[in-house]
Amino acid sequence: MRMPELPEVExxxxxxxxxxxxxTVASAxxxxxxxxxxxxxxxxxxxxxxxxxxxxxxxxxxxxxxxPSPVLVVHLGMTGNLLLSDGGRPLRRQHRxxxxxxxxxxxxxxxxxxxxxxxxxxxxxxxxxxxNIGPDPFQLTAPELGRRLAGRKAPVKSxxxxxxxxxxxxxxxxDETLFRASIHxxxxxxxxxxxASEMLREARRVLxxxxxxGGTTIRDFRxxxxxxxAFGQRLAVYGREGAPCPLCRAVIRRIVIGARSxxxxxxxxxxxx
DNA sequence: AGCTTCGCCTGCTTGC
DNA sequence: TGCAAGCAGGCGAAGC
Numbered sequence: 600m601r602m603p604e605l606p607e608v609e610x611x612x613x614x615x616x617x618x619x620x621x622x623t624v625a626s627a628x629x630x631x632x633x634x635x636x637x638x639x640x641x642x643x644x645x646x647x648x649x650x651x652x653x654x655x656x657x658x659x660x661x662x663x664x665x666x667p668s669p670v671l672v673v674h675l676g677m678t679g680n681l682l683l684s685d686g687g688r689p690l691r692r693q694h695r696x697x698x699x700x701x702x703x704x705x706x707x708x709x710x711x712x713x714x715x716x717x718x719x720x721x722x723x724x725x726x727x728x729x730x731n732i733g734p735d736p737f738q739l740t741a742p743e744l745g746r747r748l749a750g751r752k753a754p755v756k757s758x759x760x761x762x763x764x765x766x767x768x769x770x771x772x773x774d775e776t777l778f779r780a781s782i783h784x785x786x787x788x789x790x791x792x793x794x795a796s797e798m799l800r801e802a803r804r805v806l807x808x809x810x811x812x813g814g815t816t817i818r819d820f821r822x823x824x825x826x827x828x829a830f831g832q833r834l835a836v837y838g839r840e841g842a843p844c845p846l847c848r849a850v851i852r853r854i855v856i857g858a859r860s861x862x863x864x865x866x867x868x869x870x871x872x
Numbered sequence: 873a874g875c876t877t878c879g880c881c882t883g884c885t886t887g888c
Numbered sequence: 889t890g891c892a893a894g895c896a897g898g899c900g901a902a903g904c
Contacts, residue, residue: 602897633880637900658898677897678882694882713881715898753875762899770897858877859897 603675605735605767606809608658611681615707616653618683619662622701623649629697629718634711636674636719638729642697644669644720650701657732657766669720672730676715682708735767736802745795751788757857758788759798768802772809774837774862776802783868784854784861790871836862 603611629635629642651665660681662671673681684690686704697709697718709718721729734743747764748755758764759773768776777784779801782791791798835845840853840862849866 604898674898676881676899712883713897715881717899751874757875760898857875860895 602769602771603658603677603679604769604772604809605655605658605806606772606812608655608660608675608767609810610813611675612653612655612660615660615681615683618705619650619701619707620652621649622703622705623647625700625702627697627699629709631696631714634696634709634714634716634718636672636717636729638721638725639718640669640720642671642699642718642720645671645699656730657735657762658769659730659732661726663723667723670723670726672719672721672726673709674717674719676711676713676717678713679709679711679716682710684708731763732766733761733763734765736765736799736806739765739799741796741799744799745792748788748792748795751792753788754785754856755782755788755791755798756784756859756861758791759802760857760859765802767806770859770861771834771837772802772805775805775835778836778863778868779805781867781869783870784856784863786870793871836864838862 624645624647627642627645645664645668648664648668649666651663654661654663656672658674660673660675662673664670673679675681684706686706692708692710694712694714695708695710696714699707701707709716719729744765748758751758756773756777759768759776760770774784776798780794780797782794782798836851839851842851843849844851844864844867847864847866849864851862852865854861854863
């Protein structure tokens with residue numbers, strides 16, 4: 600299963616930027632209104648706009664336009680995908696909710712079985728206010744992350760999932776980051792703040808490695824012994840409940856924090872003080 | 873304001 | 889074998 604966290608989104612952006620940049624939108628249509636984020640203009644407002652560039656903002660995808668006209672933001676949610684096809688008759692495809700056809704016939708399709716994703720069309724000036732997405736781990740500095748966690752009592756696990764505080768990390772990479780940084784997921788944010796530089800360093804490492812591996816996280820169905828199957832990326836703790844820690848062989852535990860499944864090594868990851 | 877919980881949604885896995 | 893329940897989680901809304 601693909602989990603569109605930062606590495607996967609980065610991969611999608613890189614794949615779209617080249618083919619779409621400089622193209623003019625001939626027609627754009629969204630067939631399910633409930634996929635619009637609140638406050639969005641109609642997707643058809645992009646008709647006639649030229650795509651000036653495709654960028655990633657946290658886990659969201661931004662399509663810049665020129666001359667200044669409404670921009671498009673696509674968030675893939677959990678199961679969303681953006682697919683390019685080169686003209687021809689559109690194949691019947693299940694769960695395809697939006698189609699953008701470019702001059703010349705190139706087509707961009709939004710497919711999302713679970714519909715946790717969304718689209719937003721609006722003027723660039725409203726972007727920040729509407730999306731409210733904070734800096735990602737490559738933009739943040741350690742002192743700034745420390746300031747953002749300072750005084751917070753919520754578990755660091757929950758705070759790292761807050762896209763306003765730090766963007767791009769999802770459930771998988773937060774668990775991996777905290778493991779590599781030896782921080783217990785239940786540590787209060789204010790306590791974990793002292794380890795901001797370790798967390799930032801490990802977040803960047805795990806994300807870079809995932810991007811390098813094509814950004815595809817294949818989550819193999821866990822075998823009984825927790826052994827890894829064909830992972831696109833080696834996961835140390837996520838999805839490995841009951842399996843041995845790769846560092847100390849202690850048994851990986853799974854708990855629920857903020858309604859999110861959380862995996863950690865009770866021996867390697869401590870609460871700090 | 874900060875923190876927590878819930879609802880959204882479908883596909884796959886598990887259990888009876 | 890077939891069906892239903894359980895689970896997965898990003899995000900926004902709601903409640904405290």
